[in-house]
Amino acid sequence: QVHLVQSGAEVKKPGASVKVSCKASGYTFTGYTLHWVRQAPGQRLEWMGWINAGNGNIEYSQSFQGRVTITRDTSATTAHMELSRLRSEDTAVYYCASSGNAQAAFDIWGQGTMVTVSS
């Protein structure tokens, strides 16, 4: 059974950074691409970036360029997404999702991680 399990909810102050993890199991981690998508309250899903878990290639959305860093640890079959310089508008549920490659539909999703930014 393919699973993506994310780390728990976070509460951060404006200006801080948050790091969310996504552990994969049940498939060959390095054979897939992992995306990060967020959903602010009442808003549409917003793609943030992806990492090729095999070769480590990365692409970020211009909307988050300079603030987001996606990494992976192949030995731990885990991907991480760090978002810096947080502001209140970053309050959202953050999801990881896997796809066969960078241009494939997102077929497996993590359960989501709520990040709240509040002073």
Next chain:
Amino acid sequence: EIVLTQSPGTLSLSPGERATLSCRASQSVSSTYLAWYQQKPGQAPRLLIYGAFSRATGIPDRFSGSGSGTDFTLTISRLEPEDFAVYYCQQYGSSPATFGQGTKLEIK
């Protein structure tokens, strides 16, 4: 960036009825790169349709996708109680991948 606009915003139907959801793109999208997702409250999205027409693993055949160019449709032939949810279209052929704003399918 390709903007996806879904209509209607809310669709009120009864179980057993047919649902037709629309997704319009601001520029042409290859059918290869158009997907539909279902999301229920408190849950992650679930892939229903990829490549505009292909059902994902385990998705019942009452769900079907169609369309090309800038206009795509998700059809649910006979609504079951578990189908009432929010549906999103997505294009993933052009970076950044983008999603529509969603159609809420509610019980009438």
